[in-house]
Amino acid sequence: MADHRALPPEQTFSEIVRRLEQDANAARIKKLILYACKNWWENDPDRLSVISLQSLVQELRYLNPTLEHLKYKLHLLVGTLSKQEEYLQVATTIIENLTGLYRSATPIEKTTINTNPLDAIGGKLQNQITKILEQEVHSSRIKKLMIYAARKHWEADPLKIDQAEINRLISELAHQYPTIESLQIGLAAIVKSLNKPIEYAAIANMILREMGKLYSQEGEVISPESTNDLATQAVAPPSSQTAPAIELFDMRLEIVKFANPLRAKILLFSLVYYPFTYKEQDWSNLKLYSLEGLLRSVTTVCHSLEDLQSNLEVAAQQLNPPEDYVEVVRVILKSLKPGYISLQQHVQQALQITAEVTRANSTQVLISGVPKSSSAIGNQEL
Amino acid sequence: MNGQEVLGRYESGDANFTKENLSGVNLTGADLIGVNLAHADLHHSILIFAYLNRSNLTHANLKGTKLCGANLSQATLCNASLRDADLHGAILYGADLRGADLGLATLLDANFRDADLRNVNFSGADLRGACLRGANLREEKRAYKGANLRGADLRGADLRGANLAGADLSRSNLIGANLSEASLRNADLTEANLTDAILNGTFLTDAILTEANLSQATLRNCKLNRAQLNEANLSDADLRDATLSDAKLHKTNFQRANLTRSRLNRAEFTHANLRYAILVDALLIKAYLGRADLRDANLTGANLAGAELSSALLNGAILQGATLPDGSVQT
16 A cells, blocks of 8 residues: 555645646546545546536545545445556545545544534524425425435335425435535436426425535524525516416517527526536537526526526636627526516426426426437436 | 638638538538528538528538528528438528428427428427427418428427418427417317417317317417317317317317307217316307217306207206207206
8 A cells, every 4th residue: 555644734625635636647536536426437528627626525535434434445446447557546646645634633624615514413403494395385396306315216105205304304415415515416416317307406406505504614594584585585576467388488589589599598508507518418418408498497596687697697608609698698688587587486386286296298398308309318207 | 622611712702602512511600691502412511500691502402410500590491401400499580491301300499480481391300499480381272282290399389370271280299389379270280289288369270180189278269160179188278268160079078178158159079078168158059969978067158059969968067047959048
């Protein structure tokens, strides 16, 4: 085994991450750490680049309470790879660099932005979160997604779902996902695998929003009343007699009249899912979603028009070239402005209904973007 | 010829590429506004986000071509072959596509607003979310066949005000599509799936809707005179103020449908299922309801003068204020 020299005590967590990032084997380091944390092998450099090494290292540290655990885990994984010799060296580099984290007197959680969620388990905050999630209209879906994330199986039995306790599920998730990023990645991976990704993306956001309080350093307790963004916003007048479904056709028409429909989709897709990079896989993924479905899902991600504007602007800047998307931002905002709140309410209602009734061959098929042919993303029957 | 050569020629003022072989060329994002590509071979070329506004692509071979996000507004694509082409999110506003072949093409979220689509073949095409508002797809005797949309996927498509008279939409998927104010006179919608579709004020006179699924569709003020709806499913549909005079409704399922104030004169309801249907103030003059199931239906104030009701099932039906076949009013 290589020399596990102790790192200088002043070495901070971010320095360790920086060193790993600057290593000649940086890509392989990331791949192996990702594999160790998520049991998932990623070869796509673009996908790898969007994953934060810092959160991965943090998660690796949590998942492996002692240096011995870490060594054992990494060597076990290296044994399953085809390039064992190369990855043994990579494992050694990781162990060398992370040794400092195990020997350092300073607990890791004090050097990072996040706290250990387990600290808050069993406390008042957990009870508050439980209460909020239980009162959500989609509590059944919330439970289903939490069960899947915590116990790795899709629970379809309504009785078992009813009996599952959110309080307990929160504890289980906090044990399994030591950082909010890890929970986010875990939920995102699950949502993508479901056949109603849009609906469950909204559910995942709800869970993340609430569970996030357990991970936040300030531990800020937010009262249930103030968590509802919609309730505290200046709500637009109640929708007119026009059904929101029809309004959505008008919104979409306004967009395609004044902007390139494909650019509008790429921008919305980047906002809701991940920055579009024009790769073959990105094109395939984009075809899974209709413009209408993306418009609906954007309302679950952006709680206000201001939110939508800032998120669209950020997404546009991430695209290549950004100037092609600036005008699209303006057109989308202008088209959605008159009916955004009512559309948001309509989507929420639809989520509520579909939680009660799972109906085949409904418009939800379009929303969830199941293609006519084979899907690039496996669709699990709900 | 490669992409650079094409652009070089175009930029030097030569926009005529008639009959040129440009197959497989990559012209992503190229500015080729007004270019003449009539009879050109562009199969499997890449024209993603290309500007082809007002271009001439008459008889061009565009099989399998990537035209995602391309701007083809007001272009001429008459008789062009776009079979299996990818026009995801492309702009074809006001384009002339008469006689073009778009069979199996990807037209997801494409904009065909006000396009001329007469005699276009869209069979098996992916038109999910496409905008065909105001497009012309109608049949014209001795000139153009109606557009062929057999088996096309039109889920969530915007077809408001489109002219689809005589078009073939058999076995097409129109779930959640909006066909309000569209004309579908004489159109063939056999076995089409119109679940949750919006058909307010749509003209479906003489249309064939045999075995079509219209469950939960909204058909308010829809014109369905003489339409053939045998064995169609209209359960839970909203047909308020719709006109179905002389319609063929053999074994049609209207369970829980709302037919308030609808006009159903002389319609043939043999073996139709009207259980729990709401027929308040409906006009059913001389309608044939032989063996129709009207159990628990609400016929308050309906006019059944001259209707054939003798073999209908009426247990639990509400007939208060209804005009009965003999002209008497039920009290």
